[in-house]
Amino acid sequence: MSTTLAAFGDLQLTEPVVRALHKMGIEHPTPVQQQAIGPMLEGRDVIAKAPTGTGKTCAFGIPLLECVDLHSNDIQAVVLCPTRELCLQITDELRTLATYIPGVRIAAIYGGQPIKKQLIALEKNPHIVVATPGRLLDHMGRGTAFLGNVYTAVLDEADEMLKMGFIRDVRKILNATPGDTQVVMFSATISREVMDVAWEYQHGAVEITVEAEGDNRPNIAQYSMAMDAAEQRLAAMLHIIDTLGLKRVMVFANMKSTVRWLDMRLRRDGRSADCLHGDIPQAQRNRVMAGFRDGKFEILTATDVAARGIDVDDVEAVFNYDLPEENEYYLHRVGRTGRAKRHGMAFSFITLHDGFRLRDIKRYCRSDIHELHFDENGVLTNADGTPFGV
Secondary structure, three states, X not given: OOOOOOOHHHHOOOHHHHHHHHHOOOOOOOHHHHHHXXXXXXXXXXXXXXXXXXXXXXXXXXXXXXXOOOOOOOOOEEEEOOOHHHHHHHHHHHHHHOOOOOOOOEEEEOOOOOHHHHHHHHHOOOOEEEEOXXXXXXXXXXXXXXXXXXXXXXEOOXXXXXXXXXHHHHHHHHHOOOOOOEEEEXXXXXXXXXXXXXXXXXXXXXXXXXXXXXXXXXXXXXXXEEOOOHHHHHHHHHHHHHHHOOOOEEEEOXXXXXXXXXXXXXXXXXXXXXXXXXXXXXXXHHHHHHHHHOOOOOEEEEOHHHOOOOOOOOOOEEEEOOOOOOHHHHHHHHOOOOOOOOEEEEEEEEOOOOHHHHHHHHHHHOOOEEEEEEOOXXXXXXXXXXXXXX
């Protein structure tokens, strides 16, 4: 089977999956889907490097659902991911893909949720388990999750998961699966940790690299503004939101205290806003994410805990209230906008000491980041002096 496909029809997918794709408005595969679905259906191991927002969940979700045995009560596939938010996002998308497959059971297993609810889900014998590593290991230790009949193990956002210190947990989980389990890894970057796992658990893997260019490169205009004062940054952000009439905005900050302060100030200003950070209980985080997806408020302020866990196609702009500490976080933050071939915008506030960091980010992302500033009359202008947004 060719690994370059013009359309989903070339894959001879089953009718229920094709119907679900049509319902989702997906007619043609993205590059990572073109290259990954065929080898996965053939049972090959896959290691794929692809930018965020390129359709990776469908790339592995379609083969998982095509191969599931509805007559079995075993866990047949496990998807590991680094955060609770991403776990829920993947689970939702898999369930949407499975809309017309009656009887398929998919369970989300993650920390921060009462164990009893997950025990009930596991007692229903799910075919596919989407999990964070720590909580899945907990269930394995309790004897409530058995991976001895898993045919596919997927590591999504592998670089982030391994960087967060889950490498020992991931190894324990993979060691609990059969020796011939298909191992599939999706990652924005191929780090040394990712390669170590690939060398140990993959055999003859198909290597896929999807560059952020052409039709696959997100359409995101990126800007920077040099401002030190907190109030000045907030005022500039609100000025841009109002000038452009933005209604779907994400704001990222490095510290939980900054997120809380921004959320408080936005609400005080009468803005429709909410926030996400690590101290918020999981049930409340779920409600906030659902509210943002449903358009119940306009501005979501978050730490990087949410950068990989919210998949909303119509985010108009991302603001980096402060630059992230790592280049990859910048990439994942701005990747929340410009999705599904829409135009997006990203604005980053920098201090006088951030010049080197900004140059490093430009080289890493291979992107142009245009300077903005306020002139003596308080008008936001481009570097050439022309008014911004006119």
